[in-house]
Amino acid sequence: AIDLFFDSPTQHSISKFKLSPMDWQFLQDVEVILEAPHAVQQSMLGESTPMLSGTYPAFETLIERWNSLADHIPYCDPLVQIGLTWADKYDDRLGATNAYAVAMRESGIFFK
Numbered sequence: 001a002i003d004l005f006f007d008s009p010t011q012h013s014i015s016k017f018k019l020s021p022m023d024w025q026f027l028q029d030v031e032v033i034l035e036a037p038h039a040v041q042q043s044m045l046g047e048s049t050p051m052l053s054g055t056y057p058a059f060e061t062l063i064e065r066w067n068s069l070a071d072h073i074p075y076c077d078p079l080v081q082i083g084l085t086w087a088d089k090y091d092d093r094l095g096a097t098n099a100y101a102v103a104m105r106e107s108g109i110f111f112k
Contacts, residue, residue: 029076033083036065056094063087 005011006018019027040058066084070077 029073030079032073033066033069033076033079036062036069037083039065059087059091059094063091 002018006015040062043058044054063084066080066087070080070084
C-alpha cells in the first residue's frame with residue numbers, strides 16, 4: 001500500500017522521502033529497544049500512587065532487559081549502549097543520595 005502511494009504520479013514530489021527497507025528495519029530495532037523503558041514506565045503508571053521504593057527495582061529491570069537485548073541481538077548493541085550509558089549516569093547520581101534508603105524505610109521495608 002505504501003509503495004502504491006509513493007509510486008502514484010501525484011506523489012512524485014514526496015517520493016524521495018520513502019523509507020528504504022533498511023530504514024524500516026532500523027525503526028523496528030528502535031521499537032524493540034524502546035519496549036523495555038516503555039514497560040517500566042507502564043508499570044509505574046499502573047500504580048495509583050507510584051512510590052520511590054519501586055523505582056530502583058524497575059530501573060534494575062530496565063538495565064537487565066537492555067543487557068539481555070544487547071546479548072541476543074548484537075547489532076542493536078550500539079543503540080542499547082547509548083541508553084545504558086545514560087542509565088549508568090542516573091544510577092551514579094542515585095547512588096550519591098540517600099533518597100532510596102529513606103524511601104525504603106518510609107515504605108516499611110527495612111534493611112537488616
